[in-house]
Amino acid sequence: MGAARAKGCARVMKNVFKPHRVVLIVLAVALVAWCALSLNWTWLANPKYQMLIVQGIWRTIWIVVVTMVIGMILAVPIGLAQAAGPWYLSAPARVFCTVIRGTPLLMQIWLLYYGLGSLFPSIPWIKQSDLWPYLRQAWPYAVVALSLSVAGYEGEVMRGAFKGVPHGQLEAAKAMGMSPFTLLRRIWLPQALQRVLPTLGGETVSQLKSTPLVSTITIMEIYAVTGRIRQDTFIIYEPLLLLAVVYMCLTGLIVLLFRWLEGRTPTRTA
Amino acid sequence: MMSGFEAIAAAAALDLLAFSPPGWGATLLAGLGNSVIIALGAYGLGFAIGLCGAFGKLYGGPVTKDLLAVYTTIVRAVPELVLILILFYAFTGLLNQALLSWGMDRVQISPIITGIVVLGVVQGAYQTEVLRGGILAVPAGQIEAARAMGMPSVLLARRITIPLMTANALPGMANLWLNATKDTALLAVIGFSELTKATYQASATTKAFFVFYPAAMALYLGISLTSTFLIGRIEKWARRGQRDVRG
Numbered sequence: 001m002g003a004a005r006a007k008g009c010a011r012v013m014k015n016v017f018k019p020h021r022v023v024l025i026v027l028a029v030a031l032v033a034w035c036a037l038s039l040n041w042t043w044l045a046n047p048k049y050q051m052l053i054v055q056g057i058w059r060t061i062w063i064v065v066v067t068m069v070i071g072m073i074l075a076v077p078i079g080l081a082q083a084a085g086p087w088y089l090s091a092p093a094r095v096f097c098t099v100i101r102g103t104p105l106l107m108q109i110w111l112l113y114y115g116l117g118s119l120f121p122s123i124p125w126i127k128q129s130d131l132w133p134y135l136r137q138a139w140p141y142a143v144v145a146l147s148l149s150v151a152g153y154e155g156e157v158m159r160g161a162f163k164g165v166p167h168g169q170l171e172a173a174k175a176m177g178m179s180p181f182t183l184l185r186r187i188w189l190p191q192a193l194q195r196v197l198p199t200l201g202g203e204t205v206s207q208l209k210s211t212p213l214v215s216t217i218t219i220m221e222i223y224a225v226t227g228r229i230r231q232d233t234f235i236i237y238e239p240l241l242l243l244a245v246v247y248m249c250l251t252g253l254i255v256l257l258f259r260w261l262e263g264r265t266p267t268r269t270a
Numbered sequence: 271m272m273s274g275f276e277a278i279a280a281a282a283a284l285d286l287l288a289f290s291p292p293g294w295g296a297t298l299l300a301g302l303g304n305s306v307i308i309a310l311g312a313y314g315l316g317f318a319i320g321l322c323g324a325f326g327k328l329y330g331g332p333v334t335k336d337l338l339a340v341y342t343t344i345v346r347a348v349p350e351l352v353l354i355l356i357l358f359y360a361f362t363g364l365l366n367q368a369l370l371s372w373g374m375d376r377v378q379i380s381p382i383i384t385g386i387v388v389l390g391v392v393q394g395a396y397q398t399e400v401l402r403g404g405i406l407a408v409p410a411g412q413i414e415a416a417r418a419m420g421m422p423s424v425l426l427a428r429r430i431t432i433p434l435m436t437a438n439a440l441p442g443m444a445n446l447w448l449n450a451t452k453d454t455a456l457l458a459v460i461g462f463s464e465l466t467k468a469t470y471q472a473s474a475t476t477k478a479f480f481v482f483y484p485a486a487m488a489l490y491l492g493i494s495l496t497s498t499f500l501i502g503r504i505e506k507w508a509r510r511g512q513r514d515v516r517g
Binding site: 018020021024087098099101102103104105106107110111112115118119120205208209210211212213216223236237241243244247248251 | 332335336338344347348349350351352353355356359360391448452453455457458459466469470473474477479480483484487490491494495
């Protein structure tokens, strides 16, 4: 084991230190050094901006996690309805997926925020309800729009996953006298989810990449924060570079997280 | 009573969508035209980048391969909206700097060209990966046979690799085309008057959100459904002569 690892390590080192790579790495380091030294990063020292940046990153992560969870919970019935439901369930589910996947997310966000946002105040019982203080803020609309988007894309993936579970499994469960709900909970859903897991990492990265759209409806996540810094300081490039680096780090984290998660789920490789 | 009210509402909605000035139909259609032009241009530019990138990643020298890997990784890890902003400022800024250093005047680049270049660079990264996968799926024997016959590499690409990879790459390329049409909406954020921006302006002016957004969504859906139908036809054509897997 130790010898194999040492050998693998040596191979990696050999790959990294090929002559052309060394030159490229030196160039990259020089570029980073130039960016760090000759560009204007003084604004990073301002505690107000530090606070905003940390808050913005936290909000971005929060939006991704919450909308992925809600979206996946919605995607299961949508996928199931398409895979095995009667026509009066499968047809609406298919229309929902087509509309969500066929129109830009930005437009869906704006329709919910500006459309519903202008409709709700004119309806008396909504204005008097306990939900009204929340409905006046922007984040419920952002969460709903992004969750529906996940539900639309993942609903289609779940449809394929449900259909991909081998028929014998379902027939065996039925033959054992399992009730339909137990069958779904014990046999069908776990196997479908296992099939979806490899695509879920990519979907989460896409979701992360859609979050800057909610900055257009006044939510101060990291994209909006850098926009504000650029407006305040009249610095054009540097906040954008920081933003790109932040998103690359978050993407890397998501990829690592799902690699770890996939390594933990037991699979039999033939 | 109710049906009369609904009829008036429907007539008002149609008036808002009318083609001549009090209605916003012309604005929406102009926006749609801009969206389609930008999507087509970006997709075409992306295809040119993607084809070069895919061949470079597979057959290029070590430096080319590494640089292309950096390009596709960065572009695919950073949100399109951020890339659009960075490229938007960098592209216009660098071009004007170059023009000034050559002793020429600054130019105002048309928004459509900027949109095409920016989205094209983004599309290029994704298409590189899809086309690379398509080339890898071409049976190695076909390419080896062509090399053994002494085909020069450009002729080999034109006659053997590209025709054989078309069917493999089509589903991924179709997805990217649909992404390209939807990504044009992002240009609304930096103020291009494409369909989403036009819808925003029309509905903000008239407050008829539930007329303009559904209408624009129907237009986007129209593009995506027509494209899906046409791509299905093209894929059937590309797969002609292949054995049907279902037997």
